[in-house]
Amino acid sequence: MLRVKPRYATVSPPAGRQEGGGWSKCPRCGEIRLDGELEKFLKVCPKCGYHYRLGARERLQITLDEGSFCEWDGDMEPVNPFGCPAYAEKLALAQKESGLREAVITGEGEICGHRVAVAAMDSRFIMGSMGVVVGEKITRALERAAEKRLPLVVFCASGGARMQEGVFSLMQMAKTCAAVNAFAREGLLYISVLTDPTTGGVSASFAFLGDIILAEPGALIGFAGPRVIEQTIRQKLPEGFQRAEFLRQHGMIDEVVPRSQLKPVLARILALHAGEARV
Amino acid sequence: MNYDFEQPILELEERIAALESFAREKEIDLSQEINHLKARAEELKKKIYSQLSPWQKLLIARHPARPNLRDYVSLLFTDFFELHGDRCAGDDPAVLGGIARFRNRPVTVIGHLKGHDTRENLACNFGMAHPEGYRKALRLMRQAEKFCRPVITFIDTPGAYPGIGAEERGQACAIARCLAGMLELKTPVISVILGEGGSGGALAFAAADRILMQEHAIFSVISPEAYASILWQDPARGREAAEKMKITAQDLLAYRLIDEVIPEPLGGAHRNAGEAARLLGEALERHLNEVTGLPIRELLARRQERFRRLSPRVFL
Ligand SMILES: [Zn+2]
Numbered sequence: 001m002l003r004v005k006p007r008y009a010t011v012s013p014p015a016g017r018q019e020g021g022g023w024s025k026c027p028r029c030g031e032i033r034l035d036g037e038l039e040k041f042l043k044v045c046p047k048c049g050y051h052y053r054l055g056a057r058e059r060l061q062i063t064l065d066e067g068s069f070c071e072w073d074g075d076m077e078p079v080n081p082f083g084c085p086a087y088a089e090k091l092a093l094a095q096k097e098s099g100l101r102e103a104v105i106t107g108e109g110e111i112c113g114h115r116v117a118v119a120a121m122d123s124r125f126i127m128g129s130m131g132v133v134v135g136e137k138i139t140r141a142l143e144r145a146a147e148k149r150l151p152l153v154v155f156c157a158s159g160g161a162r163m164q165e166g167v168f169s170l171m172q173m174a175k176t177c178a179a180v181n182a183f184a185r186e187g188l189l190y191i192s193v194l195t196d197p198t199t200g201g202v203s204a205s206f207a208f209l210g211d212i213i214l215a216e217p218g219a220l221i222g223f224a225g226p227r228v229i230e231q232t233i234r235q236k237l238p239e240g241f242q243r244a245e246f247l248r249q250h251g252m253i254d255e256v257v258p259r260s261q262l263k264p265v266l267a268r269i270l271a272l273h274a275g276e277a278r279v
Numbered sequence: 280m281n282y283d284f285e286q287p288i289l290e291l292e293e294r295i296a297a298l299e300s301f302a303r304e305k306e307i308d309l310s311q312e313i314n315h316l317k318a319r320a321e322e323l324k325k326k327i328y329s330q331l332s333p334w335q336k337l338l339i340a341r342h343p344a345r346p347n348l349r350d351y352v353s354l355l356f357t358d359f360f361e362l363h364g365d366r367c368a369g370d371d372p373a374v375l376g377g378i379a380r381f382r383n384r385p386v387t388v389i390g391h392l393k394g395h396d397t398r399e400n401l402a403c404n405f406g407m408a409h410p411e412g413y414r415k416a417l418r419l420m421r422q423a424e425k426f427c428r429p430v431i432t433f434i435d436t437p438g439a440y441p442g443i444g445a446e447e448r449g450q451a452c453a454i455a456r457c458l459a460g461m462l463e464l465k466t467p468v469i470s471v472i473l474g475e476g477g478s479g480g481a482l483a484f485a486a487a488d489r490i491l492m493q494e495h496a497i498f499s500v501i502s503p504e505a506y507a508s509i510l511w512q513d514p515a516r517g518r519e520a521a522e523k524m525k526i527t528a529q530d531l532l533a534y535r536l537i538d539e540v541i542p543e544p545l546g547g548a549h550r551n552a553g554e555a556a557r558l559l560g561e562a563l564e565r566h567l568n569e570v571t572g573l574p575i576r577e578l579l580a581r582r583q584e585r586f587r588r589l590s591p592r593v594f595l
Contacts, residue, residue, distance in 0.1 A: 079594045081534075082525055136590045161479070161500050163509065166525045167536050168589060170500040173479060174486045175586040177459040182583070201500075203451035204439075204479045209459055223450035223479070224441030228505075232441045242446055252449050 026050050042259045051216050051259055053196055055098070056105040056122035059155050063263055064109035064118065071107040073140055078102050079132050079165070087164040090126065098124045102133045103158070106141040108150060112267035114274065117145035121157040123197065130202050131162030135172025138206060142179040142190075151189035151270060156207040159225070160200015173205035180209045189273045191266065194221050194244065194253065212269060213253045215244035216262070221253070282338050284327060285546075291320040324545050331495065333530075334521040337503065339495040340474045344549040346556070348375050348390045348433045348473065354556035355563070356381055356388060362419060364411075368448060371412030373404045373440070376419045381431070382564055387423035389416045390433025390484065393474065406475075407440035410453035413483055417460045424466045429567055432484040435473040437502060439480030454483045461486040462586070467570035467578060469563065471541070472496045472528070488582050489566045490536075492528035493559070494543040498536075499526040536589075539566070 025032050029048035038045075042062055043052040054062070060069055078091050078101070095101060103125035108117050119141045121128045130138075138154070145152045162169040183190060192210025194203075196219040204223055207213075215221060222242040230237060240246050244256045257265050281289060295316050302309040331339070339345070352359050356379035363370040375392040378385065391408060394400035416432075423430045439450055461468060461484070470487035476498035485498075492498060499506075503520035507513055510520075525531065528540040541562045548555035570578060 076591065079591050081594060082523070084523065132589065132591055132594075139587070139590075163501055163506055166500050167498055167531060168534070170478065170482050171536065171586060171589045173482055174458055174462065175589055177455065177486070178462045178583045178586050181459055181463050199451075201479050204454035204483075205458060206455075208449075208452040208455040221451075222446045223439060223454065224446065229441045229443065229446070233443065237443065241443065246447075250447050250449070252452060 024052075044259050049217065049258070051196065051218055053123055053157065055124055056100065056103075056120035056155075056157075059120040059195075060105065060107075060109070060118065062259075063120075063153075063155075063266070064111060065113065068110035069107055069118075070109065071105060072144060073106060073137050074101070076101065076133055076137060081132065081165050081168045084164060090164070094125045098122060100125050102137065103128045103130070104134045104137050106137045108145075108148070111153070111263060111270060114267060114270040115150055116270065117141055117148070117150045117152040118154070119152070120155040121202075123157040123159070126162065127159035127197075128157045128202070129159055129162035129169070129200075130172050130176075130205075131165040131169045132172060134158075134162070135169070135175050138176050139179040142176075142183045146183050146186045146188060149186070149188065151191070151273060152183065153191045153193065153266060154206065154210070155193045155195055156198040156202055157195045158198060158200070158202035158207075160202055170201065173201050176206040177209065180206050184211075189270070191269060193257075193262070193266075195219050197221070199223065199225055208252075214255055214257050214262070214265070215247065215253050217244055217256055217258055219244045221247050280343060282335065284331070284335050288320060288324055288327060288546075291316060291323060295320065321545075328546055332522065333497070333524070333527050334503070334518040336495045336527050337475070337497050337521055339547045339549075340497045342547065342549050343395050345474055346548050346552040347393045347395065348388075348435060349392060350552055351433065351473070351556055351559065352377075352379065352388060354553065355560050356386070359388070362422075363415075365414035366418060367411070367414055369409075369411045371404075371409050371415060372402055373406055373408040373436070374412030374415055376415055378428070381567070382560075384567070385426075385428050386567075387419050387428050387430045388433070389419050389430065390473070391436040391481075393435050404440060406436040407438060408436065408480060409440055409442075409445045410448045410450050413439075413450075413453035413457040416484065417457045420461060420464050420466075420468075424464050427466055429467040429469065429571060430464065431563065431567075432468065432470045432487065433473050434470060434476045434481045434484050434498075436477055436481050437475055438477040439483070454479050457483045458486050462582060463579065465575050465579065467567070467573075468582075469566050469570065471559065471563070472498050472537075477502055486582075486586070488570045488578060488585075489538045491539045491541055491562055491566065492531065492537050493541050493548060493555070494528060495547050496528055497521075497526040498528075498531055499524055 026045040028050040031047045104121045106119040194215040359379035361377040376389040391406040392403045393406035468487040469489045470485045472492040504517035507516035507520040531537045544551035544554040
């Protein structure tokens with residue numbers, strides 16, 4: 001059998017397996033890696049630093065101290081306010097594919113020994129969009145964190161409001177903002193970590209109301225999506241536009257923190273806020 | 280400018296006009312027949328305008344002659360004095376704000392401004408605000424709080440502007456802060472959706488004690504065209520999306536997402552701006568009297584509660 005050696009690739013994908021079936025190719029530098037290998041690097045390409053998107057469970061796993069996590073409202077199911085059959089199907093499929101009930105997981109755990117409330121969104125679940133249940137879980141996390149007098153860390157990953165839930169989803173922006181206000185009145189710390197992507201109704205509500213706002217390198221962050229902007233202004237967007245580094249440069253976030261540094265940075269900030277909060 | 284669904288009315292009106300001129304010319308009395316036709320036209324209008332589909336309402340909501348905020352400012356308020364700028368970077372012409380008197384009571388007025396024609400629309404960016412607009416709005420709200428004036432916001436926008444400058448200057452952050460600030464404003468706030476209330480850029484002015492909507496206004500999470508484009512990859516299916524999305528004042532009232540539907544003159548506000556303003560003013564005064572009577576603590580608690588109750592419990 002004649003084998004033609006590819007001219008440029010240094011690693012070939014395992015024979016007979018499609019991308020996703022155990023291996024993946026870095027979207028930035030093209031480097032091919034086996035899944036297990038990528039996990040060792042927290043899903044950051046060791047060659048070019050590209051940050052792959054993380055699921056909510058992976059996020060909690062790499063952020064929280066082992067065995068410290070206790071989930072809140074884990075049994076909450078999505079709602080379908082207008083009883084749309086296509087949406088019901090979409091929800092069922094998203095649940096099946098992600099193994100999640102909704103686009104956010106909330107709960108409490110420890111980061112280097114610091115007790116925190118935490119929320120992690122998952123962009124694999126209908127683009128991490130915020131409908132009634134995502135809004136409710138974020139709101140409850142803020143309320144319960146206030147009750148327990150815990151700081152809150154939210155990992156945002158969302159394309160915006162969940163369109164299928166109409167104005168009910170839009171109103172979650174106001175609901176979560178009100179909850180952040182109430183949490184802030186308690187003098188407690190809220191750290192918002194913007195990951196790829198954070199746009200629309202999530203960026204324009206609780207995501208941008210953190211006392212401290214961090215972002216992962218290369219994360220897409222903005223209000224409007226880049227495609228909408230391109231269609232509106234009919235020109236190509238500049239390189240790096242709406243990326244974390246761009247927002248940092250324009251004064252919109254406090255710092256861009258590589259994934260490997262995120263846990264120690266969070267721990268340091270939490271330590272600086274330890275002790276009884278001003279009430 | 281007229282729409283297809285208005286065609287039967289137009290035809291009837293044309294016949295009436297023809298008969299009237301014929302009667303004048305020939306000096307004959309056709310008043311009985313003319314009055315009969317006029318009554319029929321009135322009936323037809325009532326029938327057509329009370330059964331508008333969401334898409335037809337959207338067309339009326341976007342009608343270029345529909346009264347805009349500047350029209351209502353001159354019809355509803357006296358002593359209006361416009362205030363400019365966000366004290367940070369600029370002044371956004373898509374957001375009109377100022378102080379005025381409403382039936383002898385000083386108020387702060389803030390809202391999106393749309394134009395009636397292309398020239399006006401270019402000047403106010405079709406009512407699509409930049410971050411400066413949301414920051415100006417928040418500044419004026421805080422000023423109103425200081426002087427214990429009620430705030431009345433008017434919503435009429437396809438959405439916040441999706442552009443390079445808007446993103447560079449923090450559109451998302453500006454909207455979030457406007458929303459959060461409005462929710463804890465220690466003065467009464469009433470919002471009126473005048474035409475099109477599109478997405479977060481509209482909601483930014485709607486975190487209020489009362490949300491009122493004009494009869495043919497719409498309020499949506501995203502424009503039906505964009506909904507169709509994202510979900511079905513086909514922006515041409517906007518009409519179909521509009522029917523699914525529950526965007527009319529009547530639907531939103533049924534879901535208790537808004538507090539009241541303000542009637543419009545027959546055929547829509549653009550047929551009689553004066554009458555539209557009278558009906559709007561009547562509702563505004565009633566709600567203002569109610570909210571200004573409440574102690575501030577109570578008012579704030581109720582404002583939080585109105586958004587807090589939008590939870591899964593509502594659907595169980
Ligand atoms: Zn790479």
